[in-house]
Amino acid sequence: MKKYRTKPWAKGLACGLFVLAMTVSVICLGNVRWLAYHGGYQWEGTRQLVEEEEAVWVENLTNQLADGYRSYRDGDQSLDVKRYVEDENFFFTIKDLEGNTLLASDTLGDYREKTSWSMQVGGTVQWSHIDQYYDSYEARDLALDQLGSTYEELQNVSLVEDEEGYRLTADVARTVGKETVVLTGFLRSELSPTGQVYQGIQYAENMGFYRYEFLAGAILGLVLGLLSLGFLLWSAGLRQEGSEEVSLRWMDRAIPTDLLIAAGAAVLLFGLLPVVCSSGWGTSLVAFGPTVLTMVLMGVVLAMALSLVRRRRGGIGRENLFFPRLIRPVRRWGKALGRRTGELLGKLPLFWAAGLGFLLLCFLEGLCLMGCYYGGGWVVLWLLLKVLEGGLVLFVVLSMRTLQAGGRQLAAGHLDYKVSTEHLRGPFREHGENLNNIRQGIQHAVEEQMKSERMKTELITNVSHDIKTPLTSIVSYVDLLKKQAMPNDQAREYLEVLDRQSARLKKLTEDLVEASKASTGNLTVDFQRTDVNVLLTQSAGEYQEKLAAKGMDLILTPAPENPAISADGRLLWRVFENLLSNIHKYAQPGTRVYLTCEAGENQVTITFRNISATPLNISADELMERFVRGDASRNTEGSGLGLSIARSLTQLQHGTFSLTIDGDLFKAALTFPRIP
Known part of the structure; x- marks a missing residue:
């Protein structure tokens, strides 16, 4: 097959075969479509086609007869109603409502199809x-x-x-004074081989008889046509086998490619498609005119397709385009107009620009509605205007969604998110840039705050370490002095004060170091399966006597089951200890203290509740800050770091820590994920 690619006789034979095969396929396809529409491929399709054709003919001829009889009764006495329908295979009767025959054909007889009409005439x-x-x-x-x-x-x-x-x-x-008559038309049972009725019925019988041949012709013609087309496209533009040179024709350079494609689409849409859709040629199975037209159109389509292939192989497909040359000045004028309009609208406030756009759309829609009232051509313009309005609304909605997504990300604290302003225009673009500037400002402020926090943490850690060394010496010498005999009671009292305050200072430095490590995450967390009820019971036992000494009644309510969490028992013990220590220091004597453990399906919640001895004129968030104490007078012991340390340690163990203050009621809740 490859050696025939450059043979002129092979190409000519393929061209003829394509035109002939595709013409046969199109003509047969038109007949197949007509047969399928009229039920020719159903059971007893031929009989159904004939019956439908008979019904159509008797209906049309009876209608024609009714027009003639109406004219006759309206005064046209010269009209011969009996011969108004000139077809030997049709006869009729016209009767009044009593059944009296007013007029009838000269010869009546048996019939194969009939139809009756009732109408008013005369008057x-x-x-x-x-x-x-x-x-x-x-x-x-x-x-x-x-x-x-x-x-x-x-x-x-x-x-x-x-x-x-x-x-x-x-x-x-x-x-x-109108008279009602019944007009009945008949087709004779024995048809005479003359006239339109016989030809129409004979056509329906022939179509039904050759229905499968038409289907086979449509498929076979299509297959041969496509094979021929494939060979022609494969060999298009090749002059010699093995040569890279492409042989171009005059139309390849004379006719622009886009015009050629448009012309080809027009031929298919307005030439071949009507041939297929106008199937059923009346009395002939294959009409001469449509067949010749289809052959010509197939030749034109083949020439266009081969020209497109030669252009692609020759690399000239994008040369000499017509529509870009036509559109280029229009696009340039449109850009200039759009730029000037944008500059003008940009100088107006958004409210007035939106109002002006709304009035302009209302004016254009009013013109379209007026045009629709006087003529139907304006409906297309009205639809185009609606498409324009829809595009404008869609642009506004998408712009608002982009800005809304940016605001939502910023509100969620995602400062690395940047609003894309590539597709935003006008005030929307300006607002998007403002959001990005806000993001940068917030990010800079957060970085400065984090830097300040790091500096504070480093300062606290360094100072605590610097204090720790001399403090250790002081504590050691105090212990040595406590073992020696004091000269008098006053010296012994001074030594007790020194011992108490040095221990307090030691505890403060330890809390500072621990708070620094907890807040920066420098603590090692050893996650283990932990029974919350057991650990909470042990912590309550440690503080039960201390709380009872101040008249507080500790009420422990463990979970009905023994829920387990993944936590570091040492750090969780420190959290419980800090909360119980706070209760011991700040709770109202003579009140109850509640420790509750509740287990849900997916989480475990530990709650500490007590009544404060002093008014809590401070928010829960402020109370969890470092060095903040509920005792504003600072008459009790404490560094103000216990709650902050407890929150940081809870978060290190993947839990949440929350405080609730309701009057004098103090409530701390710890929530951890439950494990099986």
């Missing part, structure tokens, strides 16, 4: 004049509509408004 036209006043123009218009539905004809209609009211005058006509 005389009576004219009358109407002159009436009405209280409102609505009543007058309603009366005019009733006249149109009551009378058969209106003339000299006049609508006048004077001092007496709204006047309506008209000449109206009504036909009286």
Whole structure:
């Protein structure tokens, strides 16, 4: 096959085969479509086609006869009704409602199909004049509509408004004395081989007889045509086998590619498609005119397809394009107009720009509606305007969604998110840039705050370490002095104060170091399966005597089951200890302290509740800050770091720590994920 690619006789044979095969396929496909539409491929399709053709012919001829008889009764006495329908295979009868025959064909007989019509004929036209006043123009218009539905004809209609009211005058006509007749048309059972009826029925029989041959011809012609087309496209533009040179024709350079594609689409849409859709050629299975037209169109389509392939192989497909040259100045003018309009609207406030756009759309829509009232061509412009409005609304919605997503990300604390302003225009772009500037400002402020926090943490850690060394010496010497005999009671009292305050200072430095490590995450967390009830019970036992000494009643309510969490028992013990220590220091003596453990399906919650001895005129968030104490007078011991350390340690163990203050009620809740 490859050696025939460059042979002119092979290409010519393939061209002829393509045109012939595709013509056969198109003509047969048209007949197949007609047969499928009329039920030719159903069970007993031929009989169904014939019956449908008979019904159509008797209906059409009876309708034609009715027109002639109506004209005859209206006064055209020269009309020969019996011969008004010239077809030997059709006869008729016209009877009144009593069954009396008024007119009939000369020869009657057996029939294969019939249809009956009932109609009114004859009568005389009576004219009358109407002159009436009405209280409102609505009543007058309603009366005019009733006249149109009551009378058969209106003339000299006049609508006048004077001092007496709204006047309506008209000449109206009504036909009286009409006679109702029944007209019945028949097709003879034995058809004469002359006339249109015989030819139409014979055509239907032939179509049904060759229905499968048409289907096979459509498929076979399509296959041969596609094979021929594939060979021609494969060999298009090749002059010699093995040569890279492409042989171009005059039309390859003379006709622009885009115009050629448009012309090809027009040939397919307005040439070949009507041939397929106008199947059923009346009396001939294959009509000469459509067949010749299809062959010509197939030749044109083949020439266009081969030209496109040669252009692609020759690399000239994008040269000499027509529509870009036509659109380029229009696009340039549109860009200039759009730029100037944008500059003008950009100088207006958003409210006035939106109002101006709304008024412009209303004006254009009003013009379109007025045009639709006077002519149907304006409907297309109205639809285009609606498409424009829809695009504008879609642009606004998408812009708002982009800005909304950016605001949501910023509100969620995602400072690395940047609003994309690539597709935003006008005020939306300006607002997007403002959001990005806010993001940068917030990010800079957060970085400065984090830097300050790091500096504070480093300062606290360094100072704590620096204090720790001399403090250790002080504590050691105090212990040595406590082992020696004091000269008097006053010296012994001074030594006790020194011992107590040095221990307090040691505890403060340890809390500072631990708070620094917890907040920066420098603590090692050893996650283990932990029974919350056991650890909470042990912590409550440690503080039960201390709380009882101050008159506090500790009420422990463990979970019904023994829920387990993944936590570091040492750090969780420190959290419980800090909370119980706070209760011991700040709770109202003589009140109850509640420790509760509740286990849900996916989480475990530990709650500490007590009544404060002093008013809590501070928020829960402030109370969890470092060095903040509920005792504003600072008369009790404490560094103000216990809650902050407890929160940091809880978060290190993947838990949440929350405080609730309701009057004097202090409530701390720890929540951890539950494990099986």
